[in-house]
Amino acid sequence: MAAAQLVDFFNKTITEHDKFVTEWKNESRGKVIGFLLTDVPEELIHAAGFFPYGICGSSSGQERVDAHLQNWACSLVRSSFALALQGKLDFLDGLIIPHTCDTTRMVSGIWKHASPLPFMENYLLPRQVDRPSARPYLVGELARLKERLEDYRGAAITDDEISNSISLYNSNRKLLRRIFSLHEQNPGCIGNRDLYALIRAGLIMPREILNDYLGQLVDALEKDGPSSSAANHTRLVISGSVCEPPEILDYLEHAGGTVVGDDLQNGWRYIEADVRETGDPLEALADYQINRIPFAGYDTVRNPRRQFLVHLAQKKQARGVIFLHLKNCEAENYDYYDNMQALKKMGIPTLRLETEFGGSSLGQLNTRVQAFMEMVGGAD
Amino acid sequence: MSRKNAFKTASLMKELMANYYTKGVEAKEKGVPVAWVTAVFPVELLYAAGLFPYYPENFGALAGARKVADKLSEVAESKGYFNDLCAYARCGIGDAYADEHPVGQIVQPDLLLCCNTQCGSLPKWFEVAGRFYNAPYFLLDSPQIVDEPDELCRRYFIAQLKEMVSFIEEVTGQPYNYDRLSAVLSLSNEACRLWNEILDLAALKPAPFGYFDACFHMAPIVTWRGTPEAVTYYRALKDELDERLKQGIYAIPDERYKIYFDHIPVWPRLRWFSDLFASHKALVVASQYTHSWAYSFDLNRPLESLAENYTEQFVNRGFDYRVQLKINFMEKYGVDGFVLFSNRSCKPNAFGLYDKRKIISQRTGLPGVVFDADMSDLRFFSEHRVRIHLESFFEQLS
């Protein structure tokens, strides 16, 4: 397939969010385990032979949530829960909720009562990673989760199975990183929005099939992707929890902007590193988690988020940093001012956009993006 | 709390609290390290080490009670902190940047020690403060106990307590004194025991003491737990209550109904709420909030016991445990209904209340209501709306 067709395929996958999972379920009679963002060890779900399905919000149906969850909860969680209440996640057999903030921590019990599933678990990741106590705890937590999956499967998950899943996921990540770097070198070959669509679609596709399509896309982009010189683009970094609404990426594109880095949960942060393929696989997963790109869940001493952002912007020679702030996301809000100040001190302009699943005013966002792009100088 | 019958002990408390704040200032002058801590935190470890623990949440509650939370918050908002963050944090951050300090300046930390059993706001706020005051920050991380306490989390917490003890040793430059800890823990046990005996008096009908009184008298159990002062204070309060019982002085003039209330009160409207309930002959008698300080430490296994007591608090528990805990309180205190406060500041305690109200009513047959407001910030308090909600609840009682 040509690059354009492949990109269409990924975008279509996002719209028809249950196509692959339903087909897979019909064929394999297997179980589907959903997970909320972020940081859930998908490799373990995959190793158990289950389909890991990444739930990532929706644009409608939030009014159904009002009876269960206040409208001052973040729209990522509200709109994800809305999908369940609308029956749009009926293919799920299970759900894993990571505890990254108060909202994820509290929604798990609500979800369990309002929309119960046979397998419901929490991923209790440590909220500090700087001290020695974190690692053995995390290895233990991964072992607990593995055991729960084994109970549900009715059989043990072998180390080989986990290692195979790790290497499959690593190859997913490698291919995605390759496409991110093609985009950076040649922004004309794949646009901002299409680039992030690959990750979003990947969350809801069988990862074996994903590899196949991503491989084809790499070939196509390397061979015959349309080109444009990177010099004509304004390089930008995005920071936030998730890439929402995706239209923002179009607006940036139209104004001559190319996203060359981010710390988004469904962006670069998701694919930046690989899990070690040697030694104990649970320890490898724990080390991967402990060394991830910083996010709003907690600030680390080794790699404070504000310094990480400054370094990223400098390394990528970005003209500016755009904060995508989901309304009512406390974690991001607590980080914002200090992150912005750190960038400002280094002369890096920033823009904060407050967004919401299903509620963002697109016209206004576009205007603000354009004004910012004019300010940072547009294309050279 | 009846205005006519002010507690004699109230003046003792004011004195104690004034002392507490003076001590904070003195600590600064004498070079005693001031450690910011959170309300549900093993503060016993600090008292034993001779550090001065300071509770910035109290500062937030005080700003709320004095009706200036919005003023301090606006300073934080001008920096880009949104008004949907916890108001305590907004007040603390606002005070850091403010030129005017309507409730006095927050005591600046030399170190920040945070336990996240309560919420995720405190660690994020403490991170911000650590950067602002350039002071080291230490998080005692407590994964939620979703169903039953487990060994993994317990071991993790104990390992962190040891890490914290080493951290304190570095700060003080002295080996940690476990004998002192034992003494502090037994003072804490005694204060908690007295506090809970006092709270239990609310089960009597009529009762000499209720939830709004508890909100007024709880500061020492939060801040002075582990010191002789807290014990002295609650002994005096207990004696006074026993005396009142003898004399037939009750919390409200003609108590007819007993009510369970969740969670934190609306600080700037404490009196308004207590009068409204009293005017319907209803006494709020229990809340998981005021009952949080019910620790019981085993002096023979101090760290293990600290870990169990602090991590197994309701604030660190899952949905079903919290429902059952509320029902247990309702049964123990023989309530006629329950009021749940969906506190915009406090997502970890507000989220889930809509479903919990239904479940509790189904299981107990009791009428219940949920109202929305903010514990400190009156910009999010509609007297009219809250009154309508509560009036319809009172109608269901009779």
Ligand code: SF4
């Ligand atoms: S971290 Fe923020 S965006 Fe993510 S679930 Fe929590 S509140 Fe929502």
Ligand code: SF4
């Ligand atoms: S009020 Fe709630 S959110 Fe605020 S500090 Fe207390 S527990 Fe945390």
